[in-house]
Amino acid sequence: MTGRNETVHTEGQKHAFEPKIIAFVCTWCTYAGADLAGTSRMQYPANVRVLKFPCTGRIDPVFILKAFQQGADGVLVSGCHPGDCHYIAGNFHARRRFAAFRKLLEFVGIDLGRLQFSWVSAAEGGKWVEMVTDLTERVRHMGPMQEFKELALEEQWSGVIDTPELKEVYNSI
Amino acid sequence: MSRIGVFICHCGENISRTVDVERVAAQVGTLPGVAFSTDYKYMCSDPGQGLLKKAIQEQRLSHVVVAACSPRMHEKTFRKAVESAGLNPFLCEMANIREHCSWVHEDREEATRKAIEIVGMMVERVKKNRVLPTITVPVTKRSLVIGGGIAGIQAALDIADCGHEVVLVEREPSIGGHMAQLSETFPTLDCSQCIMTPKMVDVANHPKIKLYTYAEIEHVEGYIGNFQVTVRKKARSVDEDKCTGCGVCMTKCPQKKIPNTFDRNLGMRPAIYVPFPQAVPNTPVIDRENCTKFKTGKCGVCQKVCGPGAVDYEQEDQLIVEPVGAIVVATGFDLYSIEEKPKGSPIKGYGEFGHGKIPDVIDGMTFERLASASGPTGGKILRPSDGREPKQIVFIQCVGSRAREKGISYCSKICCMYTAKHTMLYHHKVHDGQAYVFFMDARTPGKSYDEFWRRSIEEEEAVYIRGMVSRLYQKGDKIVVMGSDIAVGVQVEIEADMVVLATAVQPQKGADTLAQKLGISYDKYHFYSEAHAKLRPVECATAGIYLAGACQGPKDIPDTVSQASAAAAKVMTLFAKDKLEREPIVAKVREAGCVGCFYCQKVCPYGAVEEKEIRDRQGNLVKVVAYVNPGVCGGCGTCQATCPSKSVELDGYTDEQIVAMIEAL
Ligand code: SF4
Numbered sequence: 001m002t003g004r005n006e007t008v009h010t011e012g013q014k015h016a017f018e019p020k021i022i023a024f025v026c027t028w029c030t031y032a033g034a035d036l037a038g039t040s041r042m043q044y045p046a047n048v049r050v051l052k053f054p055c056t057g058r059i060d061p062v063f064i065l066k067a068f069q070q071g072a073d074g075v076l077v078s079g080c081h082p083g084d085c086h087y088i089a090g091n092f093h094a095r096r097r098f099a100a101f102r103k104l105l106e107f108v109g110i111d112l113g114r115l116q117f118s119w120v121s122a123a124e125g126g127k128w129v130e131m132v133t134d135l136t137e138r139v140r141h142m143g144p145m146q147e148f149k150e151l152a153l154e155e156q157w158s159g160v161i162d163t164p165e166l167k168e169v170y171n172s173i
Numbered sequence: 174m175s176r177i178g179v180f181i182c183h184c185g186e187n188i189s190r191t192v193d194v195e196r197v198a199a200q201v202g203t204l205p206g207v208a209f210s211t212d213y214k215y216m217c218s219d220p221g222q223g224l225l226k227k228a229i230q231e232q233r234l235s236h237v238v239v240a241a242c243s244p245r246m247h248e249k250t251f252r253k254a255v256e257s258a259g260l261n262p263f264l265c266e267m268a269n270i271r272e273h274c275s276w277v278h279e280d281r282e283e284a285t286r287k288a289i290e291i292v293g294m295m296v297e298r299v300k301k302n303r304v305l306p307t308i309t310v311p312v313t314k315r316s317l318v319i320g321g322g323i324a325g326i327q328a329a330l331d332i333a334d335c336g337h338e339v340v341l342v343e344r345e346p347s348i349g350g351h352m353a354q355l356s357e358t359f360p361t362l363d364c365s366q367c368i369m370t371p372k373m374v375d376v377a378n379h380p381k382i383k384l385y386t387y388a389e390i391e392h393v394e395g396y397i398g399n400f401q402v403t404v405r406k407k408a409r410s411v412d413e414d415k416c417t418g419c420g421v422c423m424t425k426c427p428q429k430k431i432p433n434t435f436d437r438n439l440g441m442r443p444a445i446y447v448p449f450p451q452a453v454p455n456t457p458v459i460d461r462e463n464c465t466k467f468k469t470g471k472c473g474v475c476q477k478v479c480g481p482g483a484v485d486y487e488q489e490d491q492l493i494v495e496p497v498g499a500i501v502v503a504t505g506f507d508l509y510s511i512e513e514k515p516k517g518s519p520i521k522g523y524g525e526f527g528h529g530k531i532p533d534v535i536d537g538m539t540f541e542r543l544a545s546a547s548g549p550t551g552g553k554i555l556r557p558s559d560g561r562e563p564k565q566i567v568f569i570q571c572v573g574s575r576a577r578e579k580g581i582s583y584c585s586k587i588c589c590m591y592t593a594k595h596t597m598l599y600h601h602k603v604h605d606g607q608a609y610v611f612f613m614d615a616r617t618p619g620k621s622y623d624e625f626w627r628r629s630i631e632e633e634e635a636v637y638i639r640g641m642v643s644r645l646y647q648k649g650d651k652i653v654v655m656g657s658d659i660a661v662g663v664q665v666e667i668e669a670d671m672v673v674l675a676t677a678v679q680p681q682k683g684a685d686t687l688a689q690k691l692g693i694s695y696d697k698y699h700f701y702s703e704a705h706a707k708l709r710p711v712e713c714a715t716a717g718i719y720l721a722g723a724c725q726g727p728k729d730i731p732d733t734v735s736q737a738s739a740a741a742a743k744v745m746t747l748f749a750k751d752k753l754e755r756e757p758i759v760a761k762v763r764e765a766g767c768v769g770c771f772y773c774q775k776v777c778p779y780g781a782v783e784e785k786e787i788r789d790r791q792g793n794l795v796k797v798v799a800y801v802n803p804g805v806c807g808g809c810g811t812c813q814a815t816c817p818s819k820s821v822e823l824d825g826y827t828d829e830q831i832v833a834m835i836e837a838l
């Protein structure tokens with residue numbers, strides 16, 4: 001993985017590759033934190049699209065897969081700090097779920113550098129900016145997310161049975 | 174086919190400066206399903222809302238997207254407007270192109286493209302929005318007030334005077350809080366006890382107030398209008414109904430050498446005690462940790478001397494469940510103590526001011542007890558070490574406060590004023606004494622506050638030295654205070670007889686634990702967070718819970734009382750209705766799909782998932798499925814992400830809606 005601080009993103013500078021970043025955030029903490037970054041007029045790369053959920057507990061890992069499938073190059077999941085959940089404990093469930101999910105993704109061979117989990121409170125506008133900037137930079141270095149597109153291709157190819165051995169096996173099933 | 178209307182707001186120039194709003198309107202106007210698309214200078218204004226309503230009616234719109242500021246700002250506004258035009262409010266969504274776009278990007282092209290995408294996402298989402306009926310829940314018109322200091326007392330009295338029942342819970346054996354400990358109050362120098370005790374008595378006598386002292390909040394369940402609060406009434410060892418408050422037990426108790434915390438450990442008290450003579454209720458409590466009977470099994474004197482037989486060593490903690498509709502949190506503050514703090518604490522200690530090591534270095538609250546007529550010295554300013562009157566006294570302000578390196582960056586707000594008051598009290602009592610004050614700034618905004626502060630210098634002869642103390646040590650029976658006077662640029666050294674530290678105001682210990690029980694948020698110092706710093710300063714983000722006093726941030730008495738009355742007014746506003754509308758963002762179970770695994774029940778933080786039996790027409794049990802109680806459901810959606818058969822769905826955040834947004838990317 002490329003170090004996150006190698007290039008500094010300067011406003012207005014054009015890049016060959018602009019990654020698409022999708023952020024799944026909870027309303028109460030991270031969404032509010034991103035709002036605070038706005039009211040404080042902090043600047044960050046325009047690559048991120050925010051999807052609001054009531055709670056990180058609502059975020060189904062399937063959405064993350066779906067996002068990658070739809071061409072996201074990086075995904076960010078963020079909510080209230082543990083202990084600060086607006087819904088008492090939704091983020092604890094989320095944390096456990098994502099811990100397992102990360103392992104699974106790793107196993108499947110997805111570079112975990114593309115997927116970031118962090119806690120950002122409503123008061124942490126600066127942290128939001130830092131996180132989005134870092135992830136954008138990192139993913140920009142990693143290049144476009146190919147794994148899913150390749151998988152999709154493979155899936156199509158496997159539908160064509162063109163060798164005699166395969167045909168034989170196919171017919172015996 | 175949907176007929177979506179899209180409204181792009183300029184927000185004056187806040188959005189249009191970086192986002193080409195006309196291009197956004199034109200572009201999204203071409204999306205399938207969009208029937209109408211326009212831009213306007215101020216969508217939230219009266220004409221803006223009028224435009225929206227008119228378009229809904231004239232264009233027969235089925236859904237609405239308003240692209241403007243954050244939904245946290247105006248979602249309610251636009252949903253209301255949509256409703257008044259005859260559409261279900263939940264068919265309206267906001268696209269945030271201000272906080273999340275125009276304010277955070279400079280490049281006009283980038284920002285415009287992003288705005289188009291954001292709006293496009295919301296257009297796809299809103300297509301999947303369904304009509305949601307408003308849910309109404311009944312309101313229990315009783316209120317809980319946590320904390321019996323001046324904030325809690327004021328809130329409780331205001332609510333009770335309006336005719337609603339109040340349950341007041343106080344952790345200490347008596348109500349009164351810190352205000353009961355003060356000597357005189359700024360800026361009028363009236364005696365704190367004299368204005369406080371009548372209010373305490375009012376609370377005790379009020380027919381609508383149920384008072385639990387020596388009690389804590391054990392557990393909170395429910396939601397706005399319908400909380401179930403479990404109160405732990407700690408064992409007092411004295412039967413409150415039988416006790417007449419004669420106080421014989423206290424005079425006869427052989428154990429008399431227990432430091433009196435109410436007097437900041439300057440005086441002593443017995444093991445069976447009331448914290449101070451004016452305590453409400455005037456019922457003693459046995460401090461079991463220090464009582465000989467509880468430690469060794471012997472003694473039992475108080476039981477023998479008690480006429481009405483009120484002393485009960487067997488008494489146990491009681492758990493009482495109180496149904497209430499609203500909660501006022503008024504847990505107040507604590508003072509920062511400057512000793513070294515344990516590793517890992519966000520707040521560091523000073524150590525170097527000798528507090529806790531040099532007996533004549535005291536904090537402001539201890540000085541209050543010395544100055545108080547009902548205090549351990551009867552109102553004489555005397556040194557704790559030898560009982561002598563201090564002739565030179567040094568006050569140090571901002572100890573802990575405004576010291577980022579020590580972990581507290583805020584101003585404690587009250588110290589400038591109470592230090593000025595202390596110099597006056599000192600001057601009134603020790604006529605030949607001299608007071609010095611080390612200070613950074615004097616912050617005295619408030620009615621008659623600056624005049625008060627000036628008086629301490631001009632009439633009461635306090636010497637103010639602008640600068641901080643660098644070192645302080647004991648030399649014989651003197652305390653040498655070294656510091657710099659930055660106004661003059663010289664070093665000063667004062668041989669003081671006593672030093673008073675204006676230590677920082679902090680939230681009460683355990684504020685975080687209580688917040689977790691209540692489900693309210695707090696900042697990094699553990700002060701409770703209001704819903705909006707300017708517009709909703711007494712409400713928590715959690716509906717039905719309100720804040721009063723210093724638990725929300727440092728505050729003086731006038732501010733505390735105002736906030737308490739404001740919180741009470743909010744409670745009364747809530748109680749003015751018999752039924753309450755709540756957001757219909759709740760989970761629903763698709764019974765056909767539910768396999769009855771009840772994973773949802775395990776993860777639900779609100780305990781909203783119940784079991785429901787499905788029977789056929791003959792009454793035979795077919796299966797047991799989950800049922801979400803819409804009154805209890807908090808709307809987090811954890812159940813939905815957990816359900817293996819995808820049989821439970823959160824209205825307003827369905828898979829369909831979210832996938833539609835992702836696919837729009
Ligand atoms: S002696 Fe009995 S009645 Fe009197 S104060 Fe003590 S406990 Fe109450």
Ligand code: SF4
Nearest residue numbers: 777806807809810812
């Ligand atoms: S959405 Fe589900 S998990 Fe969350 S409170 Fe409602 S029933 Fe419980």
